[in-house]
Amino acid sequence: MRILFVAIAESVHTARWLSQLSGENWDLHLFPSDIGTTPHSDFRNLTINSFFKGRLLGEQSGVHRTGVYWPFRRGKGRIKLISDRLAPNTATESARLARTIRSLKPDIIHVLEMQSSGYLVLEAKRRLANFPFPPCIYSSWGSDLFFFGRQAQHDKRIRAFLAECDYYIADCQRDLSLTLEFGFKGKTLGVFPTAGGYDLEHMRQFRQGGSSSSRRVIALKGYEGVRGARALVAIQALRMVSDLLTGFELVVYLASDEIRATMSQLSNIKGLKITVLPYSPHDEFLKLMGRSRLAMVSAIATGPPMPCWKQW
Template identity: 30%
Template sequence: MKILMVAIPNHHFFQWVNQLKDSGHDIFWFDITDGGPQVERINWVTQIKGWKLKQDYPFRSTIKKQGPRLYKFLQKFNERDVTQVFKKTVNEIKPDIVHCFEMELSGLPIIDVMDKNDIPFVYSSWGSDMFFFEELGLNKIKVQQFLNRVNYLITDCKRDYELAKVNGFNSEFLGVFPGNGGLTIDVSKIKSVSDRNIILVKGYEDGVGKAIKILEALELLSDEIINNYQIIIYSADQSVSNYIKKSRKLNELHITIYPRNGFIDNQLILELMGKSVLHIASSISDGMPNALLEAMSMGSFPIQSNPGRVSEEIITHNKNGFLINNPSDHQEIASHIEKALGNKVLREEAQKINVNFINKHYNRAVLKFELIDLYKKINKAIKN
């Protein structure tokens, strides 16, 4: 079966695709953003890249950096239309199915092409694209048009299936699966609660992510509570780094920052999670956060926001983690941190619960066969 996948270049997408290696399918990837070179980690996939620019003219990168207005004007004449390129791609490949990952960036740009064919269309909902689409500025009528065209839906949480139905989806639901196709747990990297000395913070501050509220919470904690821990902030936006520089309290702490725009290997993040006493992440919108699943798999006690009540699908407050009721309330977050650090027994029990739960429900080795079966099911339906 020929499967044409449409997605941005993304770590979680690459992990999903690699679950299909040696499955017997011909996999094609249309890079909807046409960003960067061929991706070596999925080198077995036919990658459709280099389609966007008509000409890679001299000094293009310099103009883009130093004259963004001029660059934007020039690109109006130098960029190919994604609709036309994707239509040509579909006509050349003649895929048995098209599978898009995320709606705003990958689904809506191709919907006009998909509306003019009857190829089975699979959509994987990611992150905020169902829960927060109106706040992201998406047209509700266009979203409903998109969902009416989708033949098969995959979500990363139960909530988004219900939201999809409310917004026009009435076809087949294939189930809830993590957006990365599952986790591989390296138990050798999971430290005991007594050997953990890192507070790990996800550093998104982008309108949805609320990392600065976590920093404000850390500022409220007494030296006696916080000074014995190393604080590591990963995927930190520049505003987070700027806030830390201006904070006298935070400058006195042992803080390491990994910028969002810099590369950090996912294996390093997992290793840090395996040594972290807490993993703290807060946002006003999300699907099922992959970082939360990873932190739980490595035994880090989660303090996590609960937008749309997704996180409570896997966290029972005060049992295997703490749920942040109000992401804008730094005092609430500070209270959760203080309680978690002061309750070793709770953290030990949570570690056992979470590692076992993730291994049972999100084990990559098990999910591999379930994902392959999804495509077999679609293929069988096509033939019938």
């Protein structure tokens, strides 16, 4: 079985989804839809087909890289821009993806997320008008349909992409009906978390003993403006109940610059300790969830937030 994934390579969600298949001895390939980023370190046993060939993640990981070797820290963006302008039929991402599909002849193409990855697949398919295109599975992420589907500039592209999909995997029940509203006529395979799932036995070791009501930590996801994220609203809510926060610690993770600048608004709340968690290994995040009384994720459009799965 040869599967070509088209997805955001730096995302931990992509890495965890693919990790479910890393032991199947299948021929797994990833075409990154995010240009110039570093693939996540959790990838195992696959080939990453990117424009630039970077360093391997370690021999034990079984990860192979294709592309142009560029040893310098700078210059990738300029080289890619010049290549796209001089050779639009060969160097652009849609042209490269079309060429990759034609070369690999995958049994299945699996698209994780629509706006970066799905639109790219749609462009590549248009370049392969006379080529037998493989069956396409689309796994949606929380904001794909509910957030972008309400924006006029995305409506036609969403409908066009879904019309080319054969199978659909939702990350929440809400999006099942949304795909039908946007014209999807393929087969639905079920509802599964964006990241695929979690090792419950591994997670249990991080659960703090005693009742959850005895905990004194509030975990806040610090995204603002990213696909509808609204951490500022959560901060405003905490200010409204400041008299109840004495003795609590607020731990902010994945804090954007805007949120870091706003943390001063909470610094005058008496008895509230504020900690900004730096980028950390996943187990550190599980430890945070295991000792938190409350996990806050504020957004105007998403699916089930990943921290909620971990908190549960």
